[in-house]
Amino acid sequence: MTPEVVTDAVLTERHNLYVALGALGLFITMVICHRIIFKGWKGGSDVTKAVRDRLRWLSLPLLILVPLWWAATQLDSLFFLSAELFVTACFVCVILVLESVRTTLSRKFKFSDRVLAALLYVVPTFVFVLSVLQVDVLEGVAGYALGTVLVLFLFLHLVYSYLFKWVPWKHPLSQVLRKRLGPWVYLGIVGVTLYFGMLRYPGLSVGERTLAGLAGALILLGVLVASEALLATIFDFYFPVARKSEIPTLFRDLVRGLVYIGLFLAFVGFVLKRDLDSLLVGSAVITVSIGFALQETLGNFFAGLALRLSRPYALGDFVQVGDITGRVDKIDWRQTSVYTFTGDYMILPNSMLAKEPINNYSSPSTLHARDIRVGLHYRHPPNQVMAIMRAVVAKVESVLPHPAPEFHLLDFADSSINYRIRFWITDYEGRYRIDTQVRVGLWYAFNRNDLEIPFPIRTLIQQPTTEKKDxxxxxxxxxxxxxxxxxxxxxxxxxxxxxxxxxxxxxxxxxxxxxxxxxxxxxxxxxxxxxxxxxxxxxxxxxxxxxxxxxxxxxxxxxxxxxxxxxxxxxxxxxxxxxxxxxxxxxxxxxxxxxxxxxxxxxxxxxxxxxxxxxxxRAIRGGRSEKESSxxxxxxxxxxxxxxxxxxxx
The missing domain is CATH 2.60.120.10 (Jelly Rolls)
Known part of the structure; x- marks a missing residue:
């Protein structure tokens, strides 16, 4: 490489570095101005404050568009984007003017004091300063190229920290996306920095195939981020927050698994350039082998899928399967977890649930009938007995007035007339407590009205009908x-x-x-x-x-x-x-x-x-005589x- 070529390369990289520094400085300046205007300034009328609150978030794109537009005007390699960036920035300004009449947002802008973390200043800043001062640590072109890469990483890290850490997002969707996308986005930042470093650093001899593979991986990573954002919006926000309904874990895991498998196949086929046919054939053989080994597990999986499609129960329902009765706590791809009324936590395989009859006491209605049977002596008139029963049941608060309780004379047994009381409740978990209240009320009512519950024996000797009163x-x-x-x-x-x-x-x-x-x-x-x-x-x-x-x-x-x-x-x-x-x-x-x-x-x-x-x-009302009192x-x-x-x- 001739000295003239080296000099031109040094000048080019120096120019690129200065442009990157200028863009970064412009970005930081705009962030500070944004903070002063929308956070530091407390004055103004109520209308001004409302407009300021409205424009606070909508003005964020300008923090990125303006530095990019300025950098595009200074670099020949990006000059073709300058017009598009300028038009985009103008479009954002028009939106800001139109949206200035809105006064609905009232969130406070919060910018963390730890803007420049140790990660940004210890190693990257030290190497960057050495490169700018042309300390003889790295060769000139390599130093400027490394400095440019570090500036890019610093810029991307600041944007990531600003969006995922410093801005106090309050909307549920924003919180969901930040939680789900944070690791993937940061992985993308590292990948972009690595790709740019391989592309710009002259000391690395990287082939075009490697760069193309890394670019393809970054594209697939972008697709993954978009897919994860869509899935998080649907599964973690739309249904549980907007629609107030829970999506089963089984279904969410199945959809995410299919997306990841599709992206993996795309990575193998388009990035690694491997033949998918042989991969699919080999996968089929492995799948058959695994299928025989995991028959029970797969049976639980597909049984769980069938249960979710038919929806015989949901989270929180009270169900009975065989001798097990309890509240459904969790549903996943293999099993259903139930809290029993005795406080035990039961794990029921989905394959068992698919074979057993399921009694659901919560759906489609929480209405549940209870029967209580009691036998009374033959000498008590049935109408009198049922009137007393009706009065007792009406006093129990947990018994529903509609449908009305029913009272039936079942049969004439050897020692008693047997009655059945049928009433309806909605608190299935408290059914035994309600039954107890009804039975206790019946006993006291029978006792007060001298109604006898006879023993199941034949009375051969005449007994006194009543005890002597004291x-x-x-x-x-x-x-x-x-x-x-x-x-x-x-x-x-x-x-x-x-x-x-x-x-x-x-x-x-x-x-x-x-x-x-x-x-x-x-x-x-x-x-x-x-x-x-x-x-x-x-x-x-x-x-x-x-x-x-x-x-x-x-x-x-x-x-x-x-x-x-x-x-x-x-x-x-x-x-x-x-x-x-x-x-x-x-x-x-x-x-x-x-x-x-x-x-x-x-x-x-x-x-x-x-x-x-x-x-x-006072002691006594004035003016009242004995005659008046009499x-x-x-x-x-x-x-x-x-x-x-x-x-x-x-």
């Missing part, structure tokens, strides 16, 4: 009630023989505010909670009552709707006096109702006066008497 204990409870003291010992004994104890389960409602009632209760054991709500449904009064307290006297005597909701805090046994129990005593002694009404009137007046004093915060008592007593007479209708 009249003395009931009398003791009745004597503690002020308005019942007027009945006298004889009438209290009559009432005690008719009254009965009833058992209520913890959490069960004894009476509900606003509903009609005709029973009076005295707490024998346990504890109840009393709640009074206003018209808006907010609790304005809440307290608990223990053993010896009573409630429900106004409903017993006048039939007024319940003024409060009473619920059992724990299992509670209540002495119950009904309207029918008291009717005989009142009919036989009409004078008793006057005494009772007078006692209730006195108590009600005391309650009203106490409430008035508490609200107005008249008020008489009027209230007369009102209560009329209500009692009307309620008992005699």
């Amino acid at each position: 009249v003395e204990e009931i009398l003791g409870f009745l004597k503690t009630v002020d308005f019942l003291e007027a009945l006298g010992e004889e009438h209290l004994e009559v009432l005690a023989r008719d009254a009965r104890f009833q058992l209520f389960a913890a959490g069960e409602k004894v009476c509900v505010q606003g509903e009609p009632g005709d029973c009076f209760y005295i707490i024998r054991s346990g504890q109840v909670e009393v709640t009074v709500k206003d018209d808006q449904g907010e609790a304005i009064l809440n307290f608990e009552m223990a053993v010896g307290n009573y409630f429900g006297e106004m409903a017993l005597l006048t039939g007024e709707p319940r003024s409060a909701t009473v619920s059992a805090v724990s299992d509670s046994e209540l002495l119950t006096v009904s309207k029918e129990d008291l009717r005989g005593v009142i009919v036989a002694n009409p004078e008793i109702e006057k005494i009772i009404s007078n006692v209730l009137a006195q108590r009600q007046l005391r309650t009203e006066q106490a409430q008035q004093e508490a609200e107005e915060e 008249r008020s008592l008489e009027q209230l007593s007369e009102q209560l008497l009329r209500k009692i007479q009307a309620f008992f209708s005699y």
